[in-house]
Amino acid sequence: MTSAVSVRGLWKRFGQQVAVAGIDLELPAGKFIGLVGPNGAGKTTTLSMVTGLLRPDQGSVEIVGQDVWRDPVNVKARIGVLPEGLRLFERLSGRELLAYSGRLRGLPGAEVDRRAAQLLDVLDLAGAQHKLVVDYSTGMRKKIGLAAALLHNPEVLFLDEPFEGVDPVSAQTIRGVLERYTASGATVVFSSHVMELVESLCDWVAVMAAGRIRAHGPLDEVRGGAPSLQRAFLELVGAQGQNTGANLDWLGGGAR
Numbered sequence: 646m647t648s649a650v651s652v653r654g655l656w657k658r659f660g661q662q663v664a665v666a667g668i669d670l671e672l673p674a675g676k677f678i679g680l681v682g683p684n685g686a687g688k689t690t691t692l693s694m695v696t697g698l699l700r701p702d703q704g705s706v707e708i709v710g711q712d713v714w715r716d717p718v719n720v721k722a723r724i725g726v727l728p729e730g731l732r733l734f735e736r737l738s739g740r741e742l743l744a745y746s747g748r749l750r751g752l753p754g755a756e757v758d759r760r761a762a763q764l765l766d767v768l769d770l771a772g773a774q775h776k777l778v779v780d781y782s783t784g785m786r787k788k789i790g791l792a793a794a795l796l797h798n799p800e801v802l803f804l805d806e807p808f809e810g811v812d813p814v815s816a817q818t819i820r821g822v823l824e825r826y827t828a829s830g831a832t833v834v835f836s837s838h839v840m841e842l843v844e845s846l847c848d849w850v851a852v853m854a855a856g857r858i859r860a861h862g863p864l865d866e867v868r869g870g871a872p873s874l875q876r877a878f879l880e881l882v883g884a885q886g887q888n889t890g891a892n893l894d895w896l897g898g899g900a901r
């Protein structure tokens with residue numbers, strides 16, 4: 646198996662809080678990979694360390710055989726990232742943002758124009774291309790961020806919650822674009838809380854909880870005997886029969 650991403654002994658602490666507790670991961674190339682886990686599991690921290698945005702306390706990360714923290718410039722040229730929170734250049738239009746990203750990636754101007762026009766069209770942003778990013782909706786921001794991450798045709802694409810705030814029609818389009826991209830041998834790693842989405846999109850899944858990897862492997866293996874990934878997930882993270890808020894007896898209709 647060729648690895649797109651290889652993580653060894655990765656640790657990150659924030660003061661007393663251990664966010665990532667020594668994880669090992671081999672993510673296969675050419676797959677659609679889902680990273681799932683409850684709130685605070687350490688997904689964003691892991692993706693930030695893997696993509697060269699946050700320095701690990703310990704451990705190493707290789708992407709397509711290159712050490713991320715030894716040669717970050719080389720690795721960053723080969724990956725695309727849609728980070729959490731998505732800080733974009735708000736006073737540029739969508740079109741200008743893509744032009745800027747493309748030139749920053751070293752693409753010739755004419756090629757940037759060609760690719761930007763195609764991406765804006767496919768992602769249904771052509772009508773809003775001259776609007777400032779600050780005036781974009783949440784879903785439009787995700788889509789322009791995705792376009793910027795894809796523009797230089799990276800080998801591995803990392804997406805933190807790419808479908809959050811995206812309408813169903815756009816989600817279907819994004820799916821199509823990403824499926825086409827992985828079919829050509831590229832790798833997508835994305836984090837999500839939406840199990841149905843992960844189940845329908847991914848070939849390969851890693852489940853994280855409390856800073857550790859609880860299971861990882863092909864979707865069928867991780868799901869095991871469970872009827873759905875959601876059920877397997879609840880078992881893996883030990884959330885079955887958890888507090889459903891029965892003690893919130895003041896909440897709801899009736900006497901006040």
Ligand SMILES: Nc1ncnc2c1ncn2[C@@H]1O[C@H](COP(=O)(O)OP(=O)(O)OP(=O)(O)O)[C@@H](O)[C@H]1O
Nearest residue numbers: 659662663664682683684685686687688689690691
């Ligand atoms: N900059 C930071 N300073 C202090 N603590 C942090 C920081 N970033 C993350 N943490 C803590 O590390 C843990 C993991 O956070 P992380 O954002 O990686 O989780 P996540 O799996 O992405 O969660 P979510 O699904 O809610 O986005 C949490 O307990 C969080 O409070």
